[in-house]
Amino acid sequence: MKNIKFLILGIFFAIVLSKVQAISWYRFYEMFKFKSFHMFGIIGGAVVISAIFMQLFKYGKIKDINGNKIVPKPKKKGFINTIFGGTLFGLGWGISGACAAPVFVILGFELIPALILLVGALLGAFFYGLISKKLPN
Amino acid sequence: MDFILQPWPWFVGGPLIAISLLLYFYFGQNFGASTNFETMCTILGADKFSDYFNKDWKDQAYALMFVVGLIIGGFIAAYYLIPNQSIDLNPTTVEELKNLGFSNVGNQYFPDEIFGESAYSSLKGFLILIVSGILIGFGTRYAGGCTSGHAITGLSSLQLPSLLAVIGFFIGGIIATWVIIPVLF
Numbered sequence: 001m002k003n004i005k006f007l008i009l010g011i012f013f014a015i016v017l018s019k020v021q022a023i024s025w026y027r028f029y030e031m032f033k034f035k036s037f038h039m040f041g042i043i044g045g046a047v048v049i050s051a052i053f054m055q056l057f058k059y060g061k062i063k064d065i066n067g068n069k070i071v072p073k074p075k076k077k078g079f080i081n082t083i084f085g086g087t088l089f090g091l092g093w094g095i096s097g098a099c100a101a102p103v104f105v106i107l108g109f110e111l112i113p114a115l116i117l118l119v120g121a122l123l124g125a126f127f128y129g130l131i132s133k134k135l136p137n
Numbered sequence: 138m139d140f141i142l143q144p145w146p147w148f149v150g151g152p153l154i155a156i157s158l159l160l161y162f163y164f165g166q167n168f169g170a171s172t173n174f175e176t177m178c179t180i181l182g183a184d185k186f187s188d189y190f191n192k193d194w195k196d197q198a199y200a201l202m203f204v205v206g207l208i209i210g211g212f213i214a215a216y217y218l219i220p221n222q223s224i225d226l227n228p229t230t231v232e233e234l235k236n237l238g239f240s241n242v243g244n245q246y247f248p249d250e251i252f253g254e255s256a257y258s259s260l261k262g263f264l265i266l267i268v269s270g271i272l273i274g275f276g277t278r279y280a281g282g283c284t285s286g287h288a289i290t291g292l293s294s295l296q297l298p299s300l301l302a303v304i305g306f307f308i309g310g311i312i313a314t315w316v317i318i319p320v321l322f
Contacts (some may be wrong), residue, residue, distance in 0.1 A: 004163055010178040011213065018214030020150030021140075024246040026224050032307070032314040035227040038147045043288060045151020046158070050293035051217015053159050062285075064165045069215045073167050075291050075298040076281040086302040089276025089283065090309020095317055096251065096269035099282035100170035103273065104204050108211025110247050112264055113256040120270015122181070125174035127271070128278040129189035135279065 014105045023105050025097030032094050092119040094123075142220055158289060166199055169286030171203050171277035173197070222246045237322040265321065272309075280305060287316060 010061035017023050021041055055060045064070050066082035075082075093099050097115055098106060106114040161168040175183075183190040184297060195202075219300040226243040234242045239250050249255075251296065255262030277283040280302045282291060291299020 003274070004296045006166075006199045006202040007206040007209075008163075009157060009160055009164070010203040011210035012206075013154075013203075014207045014210025015214050015218060016145075016150065018154075018211065018219060019145040020147065021144060021224060021246065022150060023211075024207040024222075024224055025248055025251060026226055026243055026246070028169065028310070029314055029318075030227060030230050032310040033230065033233075035230050040275050041147035042150035042154065045148060046289050047151075047152035047292045049152055049155035050158050050289055051295070053155060054294045057162065057303075062159070064163055066165060068165070068249060070162045072147070072162070072290060072296075074176045075287065075296045075302075077298050079301060081190075082298045082301040083308075084304045085276050085279025085281070085285070086305020087276070087309040088272050089280055089305065090306040091218040091313050091317070092269040092272030092276060092309070093284075093306065094310035094313025095321075096266060097247070098269070098273065099285075100174070100277055101207055101285055103270070104170075104207035105211035105296070106247070106252075107208050107216070108213070108217075108286035110256075112254040113247070113252040114245050114303075116256055116263060116266040117240075117270040120267040120272075122177055122270075123267075123279075124271035124276070125272025125278050126178045126183050126186075126274075128200045129175060129183060132187075132189050132278075136205070137281045 013101065014108070017102060017105055018109075023098070023102040023109070028093065028097040081135070081137045141218060144219075144224075154289065158285075158293075161203075164199075167286075168290045169282055170200075170204075170207075171274075171286060174274045175278060179311060201305050219246075237319060239322065261321075276309070277282040 020042055021027050027039050027071050031039035059067055096117055103121055158168045176194050179190040179192055179194045222245040224243045231242045239248055241249060251265060256266050257263060282302060287299040287302040292303060
């Protein structure tokens with residue numbers, strides 16, 4: 001099964017997020033209140049080291065498992081969608097303390113509340129799909 | 138073993154997250170989590186309502202395996218790797234949350250006021266979670282990514298849309314913690 005490596009990577013990533021407390025509601029609350037360096041250190045550190053990896057991808061120093069050059073997909077462009085969509089996500093993130101990957105990790109900690117969050121996230125993605133053509137980009 | 142059971146410091150988190158991203162790309166895919174929300178909608182039949190979901194979800198099977206891993210990893214962490222969920226919070230945060238009526242502040246990862254019984258025993262508690270979830274699902278799709286896809290992958294590959302998205306994430310998060318949480322509690 002060729003996707004088993006993603007399963008193992010998911011387990012690893014979930015354990016990392018859990019152990020560094022990056023799934024904790026309190027950690028995000030403190031981040032948005034600028035009361036603790038913890039989350040800024042984690043996200044900042046991840047971005048800086050990832051940026052080094054991106055340069056190594058760009059110059060072909062690291063290739064993928066099949067020997068192909070690694071090229072990150074360009075993100076969809078647009079001012080209103082990224083800022084406004086980002087703000088809506090930030091509201092949900094700030095209230096619940098959960099972003100997209102942690103929603104799944106939290107199932108292991110608080111099963112029913114995390115299921116409610118997940119059902120909400122699926123409804124949200126569904127609404128977006130229904131009206132996406134009518135939204136400004 | 139002692140190190141495994143203790144909370145890990147922040148400077149361990151950044152590198153390990155970056156290694157996860159590296160492996161994800163090494164395995165031939167783009168790192169991110171929020172696309173799974175629309176893949177799951179497709180599997181549940183959303184393609185009958187909108188062409189937007191008219192995609193072959195089998196292309197996303199790797200990402201769904203990652204999600205299964207996240208769930209398994211969450212259970213392993215919760216039951217075996219974190220004997221003590223207390224968090225070393227700033228004392229002013231503890232005071233502030235107590236004043237808002239939060240109990241047991243920082244003694245577990247998730248406050249009872251949001252993740253406790255009220256989530257399914259009271260309408261208000263249920264609405265807080267379901268509406269947050271809707272905002273997360275809708276917002277990540279509208280913005281084209283989440284914390285992993287935009288804040289980590291997008292920023293590190295110097296993409297402008299990701300910078301805008303992250304600014305949005307913080308506008309929303311700041312409004313939520315400074316304005317909405319005090320109104321709700």
